[in-house]
Amino acid sequence: MRGALLDDTGKVLEERSFSHGLLTVKSGEFASVFENCFGDWMQAPDALCLMSGMVGSKQGWLEVPYCPCPAGFAEIAANLTWVEPGRLAIVPGLSCENDGVPDDTHLQRIPDVMRGEETQIFGALQLLGLQEALAVLPGTHSKWVQAQAGRIQSFSTFMTGEFFALLRQHSILSRSLPAGDGEFDSKAFDQGVTLALRSNSLLQTAFSTRTLSLFDRLPAEALPSYLSGLIIGEELRAQTLQANAHVVIIGSETLTQRYQRALALRDVSSQRVGSEATWAGLWAIAQTLDPSFLNQ
Amino acid sequence: MRGALLDDTGKVLEERSFSHGLLTVKSGEFASVFENCFGDWMQAPDALCLMSGMVGSKQGWLEVPYCPCPAGFAEIAANLTWVEPGRLAIVPGLSCENDGVPDDTHLQRIPDVMRGEETQIFGALQLLGLQEALAVLPGTHSKWVQAQAGRIQSFSTFMTGEFFALLRQHSILSRSLPAGDGEFDSKAFDQGVTLALRSNSLLQTAFSTRTLSLFDRLPAEALPSYLSGLIIGEELRAQTLQANAHVVIIGSETLTQRYQRALALRDVSSQRVGSEATWAGLWAIAQTLDPSFLNQ
Structure with a gap:
């Protein structure tokens, strides 16, 4: 509140x-x-x-x-x-x-x-100062929003943050992940985003978090950032974006920075707006x- | 065991x-x-x-x-x-x-x-009596397997059953779902499969389980079958299948029947093999x- x-x-x-x-x-x-x-x-x-x-x-x-x-x-x-x-x-x-x-x-x-x-x-x-925008509000339930002429035309919900929490806390992957999220590992995050953008479904890519750990290809402390990349990358893969798309990312600094980074890997430009948007x-x-x- | x-x-x-x-x-x-x-x-x-x-x-x-x-x-x-x-x-x-x-x-x-x-x-x-097959073994971690000349060439894991359990038990969707799975609702299952096959990601389609319930478009007792259809449909959407693909489904009667039904909605023929495959x-x-x- x-x-x-x-x-x-x-x-x-x-x-x-x-x-x-x-x-x-x-x-x-x-x-x-x-x-x-x-x-x-x-x-x-x-x-x-x-x-x-x-x-x-x-x-x-x-x-x-x-x-x-x-x-x-x-x-x-x-x-x-x-x-x-x-x-x-x-x-x-x-x-x-x-x-x-x-x-x-x-x-x-x-x-x-x-x-x-x-x-x-x-x-x-x-x-x-915009009347028209494609915006994303990352979070437990991310919203992708199309605004035109100062009105919200349509939007769609992605359960991105909740999927991360479920996999992080309750799935078999939690056995490979360290207890805390530790420091953000930008390289592992980018690897997750890139794999997700080249793949068809998180149902498949998620399991790589376990096997890359089993085969010592990624250290345990890199796995939370890798999994975050896989899931945010999945959200971006699922968007139908025009060639010149520009995305307004609204939310906390941590999350909007990750989305901006992931969008750049999809060659999409973006700008970030913080919590002042509410006021x-x-x-x-x-x-x-x-x-x-x-x-x- | x-x-x-x-x-x-x-x-x-x-x-x-x-x-x-x-x-x-x-x-x-x-x-x-x-x-x-x-x-x-x-x-x-x-x-x-x-x-x-x-x-x-x-x-x-x-x-x-x-x-x-x-x-x-x-x-x-x-x-x-x-x-x-x-x-x-x-x-x-x-x-x-x-x-x-x-x-x-x-x-x-x-x-x-x-x-x-x-x-x-x-x-x-x-x-x-086959030397070559595309097979799926549905379960907590579904396996899609390519066999040629009597050898397993490659395979890929989909965390399908585990995603279902996570969403069923631990996600916001569990608030809309009834306590038990009740009777299988084939129509709701087909609706879930069909939506998943037309969509891009389970991150997006999963939320419809909640909104269709909020807006009284699907009764609570149909939701477990609908969600099962969404997730199995997602697994099938993610497969690159040739036009004349035929799939061997190996596993329990309940699951192989659902996969056969879902594959038919993707116009893919299949046959089922039960637990005798192990012996x-x-x-x-x-x-x-x-x-x-x-x-x-």
């Missing part, structure tokens, strides 16, 4: 982060947790608070319906759910429908969802609201 | 199986466990016992080096490791070297390994041994 206090020009005055996510808060206790964490900020008479992410999920403060794509500031603003009218609102997540199985009645379209990433994307577009996104959404409604 | 008693024509007289694998046996206790399980069979004066699988691994009775591919009966027979000369031997597993990263000094070739599957393949070739394989290996060495 992260929060930031912005002034009336959108400048970040203060940031706070808490190690517990909002999903650890019990139902009925959201208001008091919010008061404890950010109550002092809300004492200003004209304070407005916008919240995005899992706070709007079924396990969150208030379940907020997904807003269907394509969606821009207008759709987001029209679909805010107000916890306290004019003062405290939750930004809706987005849903979209991707291609499924053409000749299947039920699965012609496959739904996808995001909560929180929409705000980061809008913020990144604002920060970069810029919430600020941009706030700018679209009707002032007469706020702080009634 | 499974065993079979064969007569001197190779006919199976009796089969025994034990729920504990050989990997649960403590070092130093293999001989007594073997005696308890199969000692009565070994009382015949001319008894010969051949063992294949994890019994030859580092955690097994005796570590037996991998025999490099290509390998046929001659190479296997020459590389048996005798626990008791002429009476009790372990069949070596196989290793091979597959294409890796061409311009990488260390990873130009990527090793792969199998233990036990080599015996099943030799047995299946014998049972079917046929061990029998065929026994036939290649020098009788003067046995039962000295």
Whole structure:
């Protein structure tokens, strides 16, 4: 759980982060947790608070319906759910429908969802002065997002970070891997990315983590970086990218650096945006609201 | 752990199986466990016992080096490791070297390994009267094997069964899935296979298990079969198969039926061989041994 206090020009005055996510808060206790964490900020008479992410999920403060794509500031603003009218609102997540199985009645379209990433994307577009972009938000569930004319047209989820954690902690590969992740090994990471880009499936390449260790071709301390490369490389292999594609990578420094490195191995240029994207996104959404409604 | 008693024509007289694998046996206790399980069979004066699988691994009775591919009966027979000369031997597993990263000094070739599957393949070739085949042995670690002139030329491991178990038990998808696997839902399985064959990566398709459930497009009881289809379909998508490819599927009835069904959705013909392949394989290996060495 992260929060930031912005002034009336959108400048970040203060940031706070808490190690517990909002999903650890019990139902009925959201208001008091919010008061404890950010109550002092809300004492200003004209304070407005916008919240995005899992706070709007079924396990969150208030379940907020997904807003269907394509969606821009207008759709987001029209679909805010107000916890306290004019003062405290939750930004809706987005849903979209991707291609499924053409000749299947039920699965012609496959739904996808995001909560929180929409705000980061809008913020990144604002920060970069872009109306159109291909963006990736790496993480437990990476999102690849197509934005046009300032609106999110479509997106797709890749369970990249979760697959890494599953293989790292629960699979046979964990027997070859050292206990800690140790230092990032850029060469082993590049080897993993390169193999993945030349292969057909992680189901196959993943096993090489074990055999390269069995045959002493890679030292144990290189294996976490190699496996990370295999899985991020798999995510990049699966993207249909145009020849001149440029990717906006939004997220933490560690992850965005790895993705930039991996994209370069696919000959794709990219730029990185950090966590400030969230605050810029919430600020941009706030700018679209009707002032007469706020702080009634 | 499974065993079979064969007569001197190779006919199976009796089969025994034990729920504990050989990997649960403590070092130093293999001989007594073997005696308890199969000692009565070994009382015949001319008894010969051949063992294949994890019994030859580092955690097994005796570590037996991998025999490099290509390998046929001659190479296997020459590389048996005798626990008791002429009476009790372990069949070596196989290793091979597959294409890796061409311009990488260390990873130009990527090793792969199998233990036990080599015996099943030799047995299946014998049972079917084939010298050449493309075979798959589905399981925790599926093996795709190319055999020519009665020898295993190369193979590749896919962590299919393990990925299913990881996603089923430890991932966010487990929240959508029912506790038990319930009845096999052939329609949901086919939907999963078909989507996987049209997609680029399981990293992406796996998340549909969650969203199709979130949006009530698939009932919870169909999801295990759907996920099984996604993962088996991913394994088949990753195969480079010739137009007239025919696949020999070796393994349990449940799994080989699913693979046959999935291969049909890729327009690939196949035939199935059951667990009798192991006994046929061990029998065929026994036939290649020098009788003067046995039962000295």
